[in-house]
Amino acid sequence: MKRGNLVKTTATILSLLALLGFLKWADSSASPYFVQILNITGIYIILSTSYNLVNGVTGQFSLGPNAFMAIGAYTASLLTMAPAEKEITFIIEPIISPLDKIALPFLPSLLIAGVVSSLFAFLIAFPVFRVRGDYLAIVTLGFGEIVRVFATNVVSLTNGSLGLKGIKQFTDLWWSWGWAIFTVICLIGLAESSYGRAMKAIREDETAAQAMGINAFRYKMLAFVVSAFFQGIGGGLLAHLLTTIDPKLFTFFFTFNLLIIIVMGGLGSMTGSIIGSVIFAWGFELLRWFEEAHRISGISIPGIPGMRMVIFSLLLILIMIFFRRGVMGRNEFSWDWLFKKFRI
Amino acid sequence: MTDILAVQNLTVRFDGLQAVSELEMQVEPQTIRGLIGPNGAGKTTVFNAISGFVEPSEGSIFFLGKEIANLEPYKITSLGITRTFQNIRLFKDLSVLENVMIGFHLSYTTLPSHSLLSLFGYRKREREVSERALGLLERTGLLKFADEKASALAYGLQRRLEIARALGARPKLLLLDEPAAGMNPSEKEDLMRFIKKLPDKLDLTILLIEHDMHVVMEICDRITVLDHGEKIAEGTPEEVRNNPLVIEAYLGDT
Numbered sequence: 395m396k397r398g399n400l401v402k403t404t405a406t407i408l409s410l411l412a413l414l415g416f417l418k419w420a421d422s423s424a425s426p427y428f429v430q431i432l433n434i435t436g437i438y439i440i441l442s443t444s445y446n447l448v449n450g451v452t453g454q455f456s457l458g459p460n461a462f463m464a465i466g467a468y469t470a471s472l473l474t475m476a477p478a479e480k481e482i483t484f485i486i487e488p489i490i491s492p493l494d495k496i497a498l499p500f501l502p503s504l505l506i507a508g509v510v511s512s513l514f515a516f517l518i519a520f521p522v523f524r525v526r527g528d529y530l531a532i533v534t535l536g537f538g539e540i541v542r543v544f545a546t547n548v549v550s551l552t553n554g555s556l557g558l559k560g561i562k563q564f565t566d567l568w569w570s571w572g573w574a575i576f577t578v579i580c581l582i583g584l585a586e587s588s589y590g591r592a593m594k595a596i597r598e599d600e601t602a603a604q605a606m607g608i609n610a611f612r613y614k615m616l617a618f619v620v621s622a623f624f625q626g627i628g629g630g631l632l633a634h635l636l637t638t639i640d641p642k643l644f645t646f647f648f649t650f651n652l653l654i655i656i657v658m659g660g661l662g663s664m665t666g667s668i669i670g671s672v673i674f675a676w677g678f679e680l681l682r683w684f685e686e687a688h689r690i691s692g693i694s695i696p697g698i699p700g701m702r703m704v705i706f707s708l709l710l711i712l713i714m715i716f717f718r719r720g721v722m723g724r725n726e727f728s729w730d731w732l733f734k735k736f737r738i
Numbered sequence: 739m740t741d742i743l744a745v746q747n748l749t750v751r752f753d754g755l756q757a758v759s760e761l762e763m764q765v766e767p768q769t770i771r772g773l774i775g776p777n778g779a780g781k782t783t784v785f786n787a788i789s790g791f792v793e794p795s796e797g798s799i800f801f802l803g804k805e806i807a808n809l810e811p812y813k814i815t816s817l818g819i820t821r822t823f824q825n826i827r828l829f830k831d832l833s834v835l836e837n838v839m840i841g842f843h844l845s846y847t848t849l850p851s852h853s854l855l856s857l858f859g860y861r862k863r864e865r866e867v868s869e870r871a872l873g874l875l876e877r878t879g880l881l882k883f884a885d886e887k888a889s890a891l892a893y894g895l896q897r898r899l900e901i902a903r904a905l906g907a908r909p910k911l912l913l914l915d916e917p918a919a920g921m922n923p924s925e926k927e928d929l930m931r932f933i934k935k936l937p938d939k940l941d942l943t944i945l946l947i948e949h950d951m952h953v954v955m956e957i958c959d960r961i962t963v964l965d966h967g968e969k970i971a972e973g974t975p976e977e978v979r980n981n982p983l984v985i986e987a988y989l990g991d992t
Contacts (some may be wrong), residue, residue, distance in 0.1 A: 602827035607815035
């Protein structure tokens with residue numbers, strides 16, 4: 395029996411309150427280590443759900459989220475860093491004007507970072523989406539590299555390979571998870587709307603979608619630009635958590651991690667991306683065990699650095715063979731499903 | 739009574755292969771026109787040209803007096819032409835209901851300029867579309883499958899779903915590409931009865947590609963016959979049935 399909307403809405407609100415309660419507890423009582431991973435989880439949720447919008451919901455194979463993260467991270471940091479800090483950091487070449495004088499608060503900087511990222515997405519969408527399929531992967535991959543090279547060489551803007559240091563550590567659990575909740579609400583809302591239906595139609599069969607009156611270019615562009623906005627914000631939040639960023643942080647490797655997350659969770663499912671983010675962020679830390687030396691019942695096992703990625707890659711291969719649809723497949727979590735499971 | 743569709747001198751060339759040559763065809767509104775011919779005659783190419791998936795090399799196509807030959811497919815759909823496909827292109831992983839709701843996509847055409855306000859009307863519009871889609875499913879006998887995945891349906895039902903989806907866009911001209919293919923005789927009877935009623939009920943004109951001659955002769959008002967990209971005959975089912983050129987094209991020249 396399907397429960398009424400009131401019950402479901404109440405259940406959602408209660409869950410959100412429980413989450414907020416948990417965050418409150420963690421903020422005050424948990425170890426800094428725990429909090430750091432929790433922050434990273436929140437940021438990964440923002441990055442992976444927005445990535446899922448393009449790759450999973452619209453079915454377009456983009457390899458470029460690292461580019462938009464980088465743009466967002468640098469934009470937000472350059473806007474919040476105090477002029478004095480900028481002067482100290484930019485030792486090779488002074489930072490260009492007017493950035494050397496301005497320092498904005500966190501929220502406007504983040505929003506500008508998101509807008510700048512989506513602007514770039516808008517611009518490259520034109521050459522990219524005019525052709526189909528695999529070209530998108532190559533072009534977005536290339537764009538990621540261009541952004542990284544740009545960051546390394548335009549020293550008066552980005553401080554080159556030295557990167558930015560002394561970024562104010564604005565990101566705390568409320569910022570990362572507040573944005574994560576907002577992002578998920580927006581993206582699920584979009585995916586369940588008529589726009590989301592159009593995107594799914596494009597994923598299923600672009601030719602048929604066109605025949606139904608869907609302007610495929612417009613909806614691919616929409617997914618791409620919205621996704622870039624949140625990836626820019628995610629990048630900005632990450633920068634203000636790590637307090638230092640440099641071009642090497644935003645290589646294709648980061649994209650690969652996000653790819654693991656959305657595939658593990660289930661391509662096309664926002665819930666899946668959330669679950670994938672949690673598994674990845676915590677798994678990554680827990681797997682650190684394999685990289686340290688241990689003694690088990692008298693036997694010394696040496697730690698092998700880099701073992702974590704080997705295990706993750708193996709995990710991905712196993713998932714691709716045995717659970718190709720990932721944890722959630724294409725499905726989203728719904729209260730109806732939960733109630734049915736527990737026969738409420 | 740002006741023609742709803744006027745094809746003039748349509749020629750489609752693919753790298754030296756002339757798939758359609760100088761086709762002239764006029765279709766009257768609220769009729770069912772059959773488009774028949776042996777395999778490879780160019781029938782689906784004509785459909786592709788009309789629906790915008792293929793660019794004509796020469797010639798014009800007029801729909802309600804407007805030239806549509808080089809428009810994008812989605813634009814042509816918004817003008818009132820929808821189609822089904824020879825090899826069924828459903829949105830496989832989506833539910834039957836969602837497939838039809840996507841057919842109604844154009845009911846949401848314009849991006850709301852007063853977007854915040856229309857957010858509140860949003861739920862109401864979603865419910866309306868859902869109801870209209872369910873109504874359409876009921877009229878096509880697919881209501882009980884509404885929540886099933888489209889790929890789970892039997893073949894004949896998938897074909898029916900594709901037609902239902904195409905009707906969701908409220909077309910004035912519907913292109914059906916071999917809708918009866920793979921159906922058993924009783925499914926074909928149901929389909930024929932269903933299609934025959936459409937022009938009057940929905941103010942619709944139908945262009946039908948079909949290989950089953952019984953279906954074609956039963957429901958078409960006029961028939962155009964193609965062979966090797968050229969029109970070789972046109973007329974009422976009676977006229978076409980007895981045309982020696984048509985018989986020769988189907989049986990081969992000896």
